[in-house]
Amino acid sequence: MVSRRVKDLEYAIRDIAVVAEQVEKSGKKIIHMNIGDPARYDFDTPKYISQALSDSTFSGQNYYVDSLGVRELREEVCKHENEKNSINLEPDDILITAGVTEGIFFILASLLENGNELLIPGPSYPLYINYSRFFDGVPVEYQLEEENDWSPNIEDLRKKITPKTQAILISSPNNPTGVIYDKKSIREILDLAGEHDLIVLSDEIYDQIVFEKEYTCPATLSKDIPLIGLNGFSKAHMATGWRLGYMYFHDPYGKLKELKEGIEKIARSRLCANSNAQFAAIEALKNPGPHTKSMVRKLKERRDYSYKRLRQMEGFHCINAEGTFYLFPRIELEEFKKWKNDKEFVIDLLKYTGVCAVYGSGFGFYGKKHVRFTFLPDLPTLETAYNYLEDFLKKSI
Ligand SMILES: Cc1ncc(COP(=O)(O)O)c(C=O)c1O
Known part of the structure; x- marks a missing residue:
């Protein structure tokens, strides 16, 4: 069974x-x-980061750490995100997770039930589809238009908002299409979220793997819309197996308070993310290499x-x-x-x-x-x- x-x-x-x-x-x-x-x-994986991982193990940092993440790492992530995206986070807005994957799991576990809907780009990274269903939610795809270089179809998105919609996912640069959402589309999505009192999720795992086109972080444009950003060390630091990521809560008016508390409750119930990888990640952020x-x-x-x-x-x-x-x-x-x-x-x-x-x-x-x-x-x-x-x-x- x-x-x-x-x-x-x-x-x-x-x-x-x-x-x-x-x-x-x-x-x-x-x-x-x-x-x-x-x-x-x-x-x-860059040698100096691997060295930091090994040093952490050999110096005996092999214990459970804070469920929300090692304080110093949360501070570094906060600085890093603020500088990169011109936003205004505090260390308490950061939660360290076992990869973005665990972050998605926590968010959807806290957000969905009884057929509630999550608007995701179509095509989309499969985990959003799987985990939405896993938690008795419904993933609803808004179209990325191939004829329009895979740009999000905002009219389609608008039509698919229902009373059951909880959140809109922006996934830029997008897996699998490689499209980077332009500023106009992001603004329109944020406006729609504001109009319908929805939160925005933003998967930013590829934000540093971009070619000619400029990347815009949705939180940079989101003055008052509550947004949860997801990022990590798998792709930009080539450390997929370390299973280390984080989420940040951009929440100028405290609308995410209850959801954040729920997510933190799940984080505590799984004890903590990989402690050694967290100590090594501090080094990666303090001394960014080429x-x-x-x-x-x-x-x-x-x-x-x-x-x-x-x-x-x-x-x-x-x-x-x-x-x-x-x-x-x-x-x-x-x-x-x-x-x-x-x-x-x-x-x-x-x-x-x-x-x-x-x-x-x-x-x-x-x-x-x-x-x-x-x-x-x-x-x-x-x-x-x-x-x-x-x-x-x-x-x-
Ligand atoms: C869009 C997207 N989000 C999240 C992940 C998973 O990232 P992590 O290794 O941090 O769990 C991937 C992995 O391919 C991805 O493509």
């Missing part, structure tokens, strides 16, 4: 890895383009190459990524007639070429007929993967 909650839980990014394992057992070499984990490619910028430089080259290759492929339609490390081309399934849907395509691609990507329908309704590739692998690996893919498409048309 297992609960309904767990039965319904799906996570395409990891689910496809299970199929890849079976294919690998049959002797095929897998080219992983499915998981957005820089530390699995040639982006190592690692994020050099990662972005390398990624830009890989994105440019990937975009050029994918755009040229017959049967694919690809919009360039403004941030993140993903491209999300559409497969013109009608041209092939071989696959019923994106999942079949991705599994077939994996079986015949070893190239492992994620099927777009795993990112919700608007992700259908798409496929997500990460361009984290180095250029020679990308070249091999795109050669296989091109060949596979040609043979299938």
